[in-house]
Amino acid sequence: MTRFQKAITPGMSDAYLRLGYDRVAGFAVPVADVAWATSPADLHAVHALGFPASPFSPDDAFVDVLRFTPGPQVRTADAVGGTDAMTRDIRGGTFIDRAPFTGTGFAPVDGHQVPVTWIVHSRVPAGSELVRVHADGTEQVLARYVDVARCWESADATVHHTTFPGVSRFVGAMAEWRATHLNAEVHGDRVVLVSEGEPHAAFGFAQAASGRWFREVPRADVDKLYEIFLTGRWQGVEVRVVDLGIDEGGDRRATISAVGHDADAAEAAGMIKVDAGVYEMVVDPDEIVDLTPFQLVPAVWE
Numbered sequence: 001m002t003r004f005q006k007a008i009t010p011g012m013s014d015a016y017l018r019l020g021y022d023r024v025a026g027f028a029v030p031v032a033d034v035a036w037a038t039s040p041a042d043l044h045a046v047h048a049l050g051f052p053a054s055p056f057s058p059d060d061a062f063v064d065v066l067r068f069t070p071g072p073q074v075r076t077a078d079a080v081g082g083t084d085a086m087t088r089d090i091r092g093g094t095f096i097d098r099a100p101f102t103g104t105g106f107a108p109v110d111g112h113q114v115p116v117t118w119i120v121h122s123r124v125p126a127g128s129e130l131v132r133v134h135a136d137g138t139e140q141v142l143a144r145y146v147d148v149a150r151c152w153e154s155a156d157a158t159v160h161h162t163t164f165p166g167v168s169r170f171v172g173a174m175a176e177w178r179a180t181h182l183n184a185e186v187h188g189d190r191v192v193l194v195s196e197g198e199p200h201a202a203f204g205f206a207q208a209a210s211g212r213w214f215r216e217v218p219r220a221d222v223d224k225l226y227e228i229f230l231t232g233r234w235q236g237v238e239v240r241v242v243d244l245g246i247d248e249g250g251d252r253r254a255t256i257s258a259v260g261h262d263a264d265a266a267e268a269a270g271m272i273k274v275d276a277g278v279y280e281m282v283v284d285p286d287e288i289v290d291l292t293p294f295q296l297v298p299a300v301w302e
Contacts (some may be wrong), residue, residue, distance in 0.1 A: 001069050003119065006179045007047040008064040008130065009275055014273040016130055017143060020151050020162045020210060023171060023242070024066060024128075024277045025257065027079055029107060031067055033114045038137040043111045048116075051276045068128035071186070073173055073227050075120040081261065086262030096180055097277045118277070121242055121257045123148060123172030126185055127238040130157075147185035148172060149194045149214030157182040162288050165196050168243045169228060173301075174271035176224040177217065186301070194233070225301040231259065232288040234281070237268035243247040243275045244285065254285040 006028040008016070015021035029046060035048045040060040049063075050286035054175050056063065068173035071137040079097030082103035091103055095118070100108045109115040124239035128145040130152075142157035148167060152159045167183050175191055183194040192299065195213040201270045205213040230241040234256055258266040258279040266279035274280050 003031045004119070005031045005034060006119065007043060007049055007056070007064045008066050010064070010267070011276070013064045013142075016124075016152060016239055017157055018160045020123045020159075020165075022145065022148065022151055023121060023168075024068070024124050025119055026117050026278045027101075028117050030117075031163070033171070036112065038133065040133065040135055043133060046107050046110055046112070046114055048276065050100050051098050053273065054276075055201050062132050064132050066124070068145075069269060070122075070126045071117070072300045074122045074125060077118040077120070077261075078105050079103070079116040085264075095277070097261070097263045101276065106282045118261070120259075121171060121240065121278075123168075126187065127284050129155075132156075132207075139285045147187070147192055148183055149162045149185065149192050149210065150208045150213050151210040152210070157174055161210045166245065167182060167194060167212065170230055170240075170244065171242050172227060174226055175222045175226060176226075177262065181298050184222070184225065186219070187216075187224060190216050191219050191222050191225070192267075193222075221237060224297075226295045226297045229294040229296050230291060231294070232256075232291040234283060234288050237262075237265050237269045239272065239281075239288065241285075241288065242280075243290075252285050253282050254288060255280060255282050256288065 034046050037043050040063045040145055041058040043063045044056055044058040080091055080093030083099055102108045107116050124145045126147040130142045131293050132140040133194045141155040143155050143159050144151045146153055155211050172185040173186055175182050175193055177193055185192040198213055207213050237258055239256040240259045240261040242257050247253045260273055271279040271281045
């Protein structure tokens with residue numbers, strides 16, 4: 001299976017290492033096709049990091065990248081479209097985004113043919129590595145993502161686990177086990193079950209350094225594996241609910257992510273651009289209309 005690489009903004013790197021954040025979304029390229037990109041300047045070109053309001057510069061001392069192999073629940077799309085609706089429609093694609101995005105499905109880099117893939121907002125796949133590429137070409141593995149229970153483990157950087165071990169039920173695998181629905185990670189014929197709170201001792205869960213409680217069981221003991229995909233519309237933009245919680249004032253808040261690949265529409269609605277092509281917002285759940293839940297079940301989980 002293809003191993004991908006995605007440039008990670010400084011803010012996202014901080015969230016991974018300091019807050020235990022465990023999600024990824026946006027444009028990625030095959031690792032095998034960018035082995036030649038060994039400097040921040042190279043990475044700036046191949047990952048098209050010169051987009052508006054970009055936190056990256058070709059002269060950066062380093063660039064962090066996430067290297068990962070998608071699991072069955074990670075969905076992808078060819079990054080085809082244009083910088084306007086006319087070009088998108090001519091190409092038969094779905095994306096409207098800002099230059100240096102080309103919409104051809106390939107990175108805008110001379111002398112190399114590098115396909116670009118869109119990663120749908122997903123939980124970070126187990127086994128992913130956060131790697132820092134320095135200006136002298138050296139690489140430093142900062143941390144590794146074990147799974148949804150144990151989250152990030154330190155390598156050359158210190159990982160600080162959050163004091164709130166929350167995990168979204170709207171991104172990543174879920175498992176039905178003993179009439180209970182829990183977050184899960186599938187490792188071949190074994191499934192890791194995860195709880196934010198401490199289950200009764202009879203269930204045999206242990207607490208990880210992340211603060212989450214987990215138990216590994218045979219896959220045959222799990223009644224069902226699936227992912228919840230909850231879509232709706234906010235300010236006329238097609239969105240997906242990727243998290244739901246309570247803010248410090250006790251009010252319900254939903255984190256939404258635009259799914260229409262239309263930068264014009266997302267920006268007109270006032271959504272926040274967190275990365276190239278990635279628009280999110282924290283809103284009152286009552287503002288989201290046409291909510292439609294799906295249960296997505298990859299063929300290998302059936």
